[in-house]
Amino acid sequence: MQPTIKLCLHKIADSFSYIQRNRLKKELFIFVLIFSVLALGMHMSQWLTHPLEHIAHLSTHKMPYHPLLYTTIVYSILALIRVVINAIIKLFRKR
DSSP: OOHHHHHHHHHHHHHHHHHHHHHHHHHHHHHHHHHHHHHHHHSHHHHHHOHHHHHHHGGGSSOTTHHHHHHHHHHHHHHHHHHHHHHHHHHHSOO
């Protein structure tokens, strides 16, 4: 392969990785935001009155993974809605 072609392929791969990293950061931010909103919304009184005790009781809870489960469900529903909206927008976008 010629050096110029190799350099071009490297640039394309680097830019693709950069786009993927930014997309991953965006999705991770959305997930953490949903997690925070749900945690504060569902347990606001516990977080305000006794936050350290509340965190300590997570390990003895029957379902200690329930915040991640609920966050994943809400994230999946929102992702599905985003996909449908993007598909509808693509249908009506001018070409």
